[in-house]
Amino acid sequence: MLEEIKYLSVQLPEDIRRQLEAGYFSKAVKLINRRLEGELPRALRKCLELQKAQLPIWEAEYPVSYEEALAVLCLNIRDFTGEEFEDLIEQGVFDWIYSDGKMYFIRTFYENLLKVRHPVTDRLAVPQKPEEQEEKQAVLNRNMNDMKEQGGNAYRIHIRSTLKVKGEEDAGDRITVHLPIPNAGTQVRKIRLIGIPTDAVIAPEGFESRTVCFQRPYIKGDTFTVEYEYENHVAYTEPDPGMVEAKQPDFCLEEQAPHILYTPFIRSLYEEVVGEETNPLLKARKIYDYITLNVRYSYVRKYSIIRNIAEYAGINQKGDCGIQALLFITLCRYGGVPARWQSGLFAAPYDIGGHDWAQFYVAPYGWLFADLSFGGSSHRAGNEERRRFYFGNLDPFRMPANSAFQHEFTPPKKHMRQDPTDNQYGECEYGHRALKADEYEIKHEILEICRIPWEGEKR
Template sequence: MLERLKNLAIPLPEDIQKQEDAGYFAVAQDLIDRRLAGPLPHALRERLELEKNRLIELEGEYPFPYEQAFEMLQGEIRDFTKEEFDELIAENQVDWLYREGKMYFVRHFHENLRKVQHPVTQRLIVPEDAQAAKMKQDVLNGNMRYMKEHGGTAYYIRIRSTLKVGENGRIGEPITVHLPIPNNSPQVKNFRIHTLSPDAFVAPEDAESRTVCFQKNLEAGDEFTVEYSFENHLTYVDPDPDKVCAEQPSFCLEEEAPHIMFTPLIRAMCQEIVGDETNPLLKAKRIYEYVTDRVRYSYVRRYSTILNIPEYAAVNQKGDCGVQAVLFITLCRCAGVPARWQSGLFAAPYDIGGHDWAQFYVAPYGWLYADLSFGGSAHRLGNEERRTFYFGNLDPFRMPANLAFQHEFIPPKQFMRNDPTDNQYGECEYNDRALTLKEYSCEHTMVDIHQIG
């Protein structure tokens, strides 16, 4: 199923593209159906079928018309004016699109302003919790200092993940549910499942997107739950360019359509950033510094609606953790530095939720980490020590479930996933279709976390 996604790199017929650009999605859907009714090259047919689903998702990502979006910000920011709103639009601080000629704003546009600490948020009617924000910084800075002083760290983490189908679930019908669990990433040790339904299948530990799969007839009140624990062991690394080997590996350098592509823009950026540097560690560092400095952190719409994630980041100079990670990976590969995806959960004493980061390979050090969003956040706060730390190192507050970008589950899903890039909040499907995000919920609960080394 995911193999079809490479066809998103194929351009749309121009009449369909024009209708989409103007926001006439129903007209575009009709034009797609007209094309599909006739003979087409197989790849173009798949492209158009994928676009039909993408348009549905895209429209759902932008629910708020201009006036409603403005009123929402008025309710959150003291004395907020339309002039300020228009200025945010001109600054590209809020994401929007046209729907039938009118502006509609992305579902999390107002939350994004708080996340990036835009100056207008200094007038929040309900201020952010300064004590909680300080605690987060203290935890990250304390871990960094500990790892530097002791050469590493280790944590025991126990998590319970529960997925529930909504009240309109099709009771009595077969359903397949996938929930993420840790794979055999190098930092993971002593993985153990504590609670699991007897009808569940646990994917092999080397699965690149590892899940627990439940297959049963849906019953009223069903909760699909897995509770597991593992140890996260990390060694502090201070990589030295002078110790880099002359011979470097040739894996994880390929393009992967539709996202990891060496387009003219990516090649030009790579040349501009890397220049005549030949040391792979310094190449990766230049790319890391570029992304953490130039790409502003920003929530984005669902990845399934973005046709080329690295180019989105490069053109718009913004993106969330995964967008920044894929840009880093793509630029590294273009520069001849092996790089790959890693993602799962950020699982800290104060928070648990989905997160993405990257790895790059430099001999003799092997796989090193790069967390672009954490590094960029430290840079914005003026904490250059922590920015440098996240080039080569990672904190222990992670549950790595995915070691590859856009990889199939075991067993594979029959229908397209809500998040085809990886898996952090579970996926469900009936025998005839996938469930949408509105039809189920997934909650991760931290049962226990404590340092063991």
């Protein structure tokens, strides 16, 4: 099923593309249906089928009208004006689309202002609590200092994830649920699954997109729970460009349509950012610096309706953690530096939630980390030391469930996933259809997190 995602890189017919850009979705569907009735090249047929399936997601992601968005901003920001709203739109602060010719804004448009602490938020009617930000900064800074002093850090983390299905009309139908669990890799060890039913299918520890899979008849209000404990041991490294070996590996350099492609834009951006540099470590450093200093963090629509994620980041100069990571991976691979995806949960004493980051390989150091969004947030906080730390290093507050991008589950799903690129919050399907994201909810809880002796050697 995931193999078909590559067809999103096929160009849409011009008449359909124009209707979509203007937000006339019903007219676009009509045109798509007419095209699908005739003979078409396989790649174009698959592209149109995927585009048609995505249209309800577009409408769900952008539910806020212009008037509603302005009202929210006026309510929450003192003395906010319509002129300011227009100026912020022109600055590209808000993500919006046309729907039937009118502007509609992404569901997270206001939360995005708060997340990036845009200057306009200095006038919030109810100011944010600075102590919450200070606590987060303190935890990350303390970990960075500890890792530098002792060569690494380690935590034991105990998490419970619960998925609840909301509907009742499909009661009795067979349901399949995949929930993410830790993937043994660069930093994770001693994984212990707790209370998993004997009939559940558990993917192997090193599987690229690791899950526990439940399959049973659905009962109204059904819940599915996984609980696990693991240790995260992360070494601190200061890779030296002078120690980089002449011979480098050639794995993890391939394109992966539709999101990791060496398009003319990617090639041009690479030449502009990296120039004549030949040292692979310095190539990766230049790419990291460019993204963390120039691509601002922003909430975005679902990845399933972005046609090329890496290009989206480079062209729009914005994106969330995964979008920034994909741009880094794509540019590294194009430049001959092996790079790959890693994602799952950020699980710290103060927070838990989905997160994506990257790894890149430089001999003799092996796989190194790059967290572009944490590097960028450190830059916004004025902490250059921490921004540089997240090139080559990672904090131990992670639950990596995925070590590859756009990877199939085991057992594989029959229907297209809500997120075909990644898995942080689980996926559900009945025999006859996939469940939409609003038909189930998932809660991640940290039951225990404690620092333990780091078992490693200074790199």
